[in-house]
Amino acid sequence: MWLINVHTLELEYFMGQNTPPYAILSHTWEDEEVTYQDMRQLTPDTGTRNKQGFAKIRETCRLAASDGLRYAWVDTCCIDKSSSAELTEAINSMYRWYEDAAVCYAYLSDFDDSADETALAASRWFTRGWTLQELIAPENVTFWSRNWVKLGDKWDLNDCLHTITNIPARLLRGTSIVSDYSIACRMSWAARRETTRVEDTAYCLLGLFNINMSLLYGEGSNAFYRL
Incomplete structure (x- = not known):
């Protein structure tokens, strides 16, 4: 997997047991996201640093460094999406990568830290397909407002998160595991979530069902039937 060195902002590649501890970002995609190609060509003179997504x-790198970590993973720029093989491997590995992260920073770009906790439910982060596994898989998830003010962690916000997502509080606390719940139950957690591409409604659930599957973008809703 590609990781960002939080001190140099360079991408470095690691495999298997050689992978160092890392932080991981959970967020919703917006305009001007930074790509893998952008990061590989990053210099003080390129316009990448001016992109909103940078x-x-x-x-993320600042928080990781403050948590004593040297590396971070961000999906927009740590996957070479021009390579179908790398994209397939990444999506099939995604749940494990979040599960193995030392900490996950959930960035709610549309949530004002001055708002009441009950207003969390209105955040777009809770409506997206990919953020479901990003909430469940990591043991340590901290939530951050649009201004990068810490809102709390998965334990502090347990009751609120359960109310918003209908995911059992025991699972969010880590006192039960995903396989304790039926397929129908797991599917219900994703029922109201959306993805930009139709195929991703299936692909974003691979980790929750412990499935590996080839990716066929263009197959439309057939991806869900294959799942």
């Missing part, structure tokens, strides 16, 4: 990378 701020998320910079803040």
